[in-house]
Amino acid sequence: MNAKISQQLAQQLERCSTINEDVGHVDQQMFRQGMSKLAAAVNVITTDGHAGKAGFTASAVCSVSDSPPTLLVCLNRSASVYETFKTNQVLCVNTLNAQQQHLSNVFGGKTPMSARFAEGKWRTLLTQAPVLEDALVSFDCRVVQSVSIGSHDVLFCQVKAIRQQSEENALVYFNRSYCETQSM
Amino acid sequence: MNAKISQQLAQQLERCSTINEDVGHVDQQMFRQGMSKLAAAVNVITTDGHAGKAGFTASAVCSVSDSPPTLLVCLNRSASVYETFKTNQVLCVNTLNAQQQHLSNVFGGKTPMSARFAEGKWRTLLTQAPVLEDALVSFDCRVVQSVSIGSHDVLFCQVKAIRQQSEENALVYFNRSYCETQSM
Numbered sequence: 072m073n074a075k076i077s078q079q080l081a082q083q084l085e086r087c088s089t090i091n092e093d094v095g096h097v098d099q100q101m102f103r104q105g106m107s108k109l110a111a112a113v114n115v116i117t118t119d120g121h122a123g124k125a126g127f128t129a130s131a132v133c134s135v136s137d138s139p140p141t142l143l144v145c146l147n148r149s150a151s152v153y154e155t156f157k158t159n160q161v162l163c164v165n166t167l168n169a170q171q172q173h174l175s176n177v178f179g180g181k182t183p184m185s186a187r188f189a190e191g192k193w194r195t196l197l198t199q200a201p202v203l204e205d206a207l208v209s210f211d212c213r214v215v216q217s218v219s220i221g222s223h224d225v226l227f228c229q230v231k232a233i234r235q236q237s238e239e240n241a242l243v244y245f246n247r248s249y250c251e252t253q254s255m
Numbered sequence: 256m257n258a259k260i261s262q263q264l265a266q267q268l269e270r271c272s273t274i275n276e277d278v279g280h281v282d283q284q285m286f287r288q289g290m291s292k293l294a295a296a297v298n299v300i301t302t303d304g305h306a307g308k309a310g311f312t313a314s315a316v317c318s319v320s321d322s323p324p325t326l327l328v329c330l331n332r333s334a335s336v337y338e339t340f341k342t343n344q345v346l347c348v349n350t351l352n353a354q355q356q357h358l359s360n361v362f363g364g365k366t367p368m369s370a371r372f373a374e375g376k377w378r379t380l381l382t383q384a385p386v387l388e389d390a391l392v393s394f395d396c397r398v399v400q401s402v403s404i405g406s407h408d409v410l411f412c413q414v415k416a417i418r419q420q421s422e423e424n425a426l427v428y429f430n431r432s433y434c435e436t437q438s439m
Binding site: 091094109131139143172196218221227232255 | 275276287288289293295318322325391402407432437
């Protein structure tokens with residue numbers, strides 16, 4: 072094999088390892104791999120009310136409209152906390168700072184619900200949903216509408232109260248790892 | 256004023272500057288200030304079809320369900336590109352890497368549409384929507400459902416093709432600034 076062909080093969084191999092395309096049929100694994108590249112803030116979503124207290128870790132949260140102030144949270148219908156959130160119809164999005172990775176793990180794993188809330192300091196604002204005292208920002212919300220899409224419900228939430236800190240760095244999940252934001 | 260009172264006042268002032276609460280009536284400005292703390296990936300959303308080619312910068316994108324593979328994009332109904340996206344019913348979410356801040360500015364500002372696409376290298380995958388060659392990840396989608404919430408439409412999009420790079424860092428918008436992700 073001459074040097075030129077060898078070099079071309081090496082370039083093709085390098086290209087294979089750095090670019091990946093899936094066209095036509097995107098399966099669950101491809102989709103998850105692609106989504107791992109969409110960096111997102113890490114949030115602990117909480118609720119309390121007639122159906123009891125619950126909380127889980129989520130990155131599928133985003134701003135929708137500022138009039139009226141509305142955000143959305145995606146919730147898997149097969150999640151153990153699903154019925155609690157659907158009954159209570161209130162929730163708080165607690166966005167974690169770069170030092171709160173342990174809370175993400177506690178609320179994202181198999182820890183029993185009572186033990187989850189033993190971590191962190193909690194209070195309430197307007198609804199009964201637990202507000203994490205030192206979250207980067209907390210959005211205390213009422214669920215006003217929901218839409219079922221595939222395996223998930225998308226909960227549209229009107230923001231009734233906000234509590235925020237300044238001068239903290241954000242916790243971000245990217246490439247299946249925790250990161251922090253670094254100014255450019 | 257004695258030293259103790261002076262110290263207490265200083266502590267109160269410090270607390271005021273680091274924690275901010277808005278309870279009951281959350282106005283647009285409070286909501287936007289709170290949302291500035293929700294770190295998010297930066298994406299250039301593109302379309303092409305009967306209504307022509309268009310693109311804009313958006314951070315309100317998130318994963319919804321992996322079966323079928325679905326994401327959502329929030330689009331302001333008063334945006335100049337709104338009708339183009341609604342007519343074409345296809346879009347590509349191009350997630351930017353940490354070196355692509357200039358593309359975010361070009362697609363997020365007042366640059367005429369033709370001049371926007373003069374920046375970057377573009378191709379297509381399955382739909383006609385422009386795919387940015389060196390995006391961190393691109394999701395080529397068909398819009399399958401939309402819901403109007405306040406000022407925005409939430410577009411639910413089935414992912415038909417994915418193209419991704421490995422080993423690039425993400426561009427993140429946080430605290431009204433561009434950041435990059437830094438491993439912890």
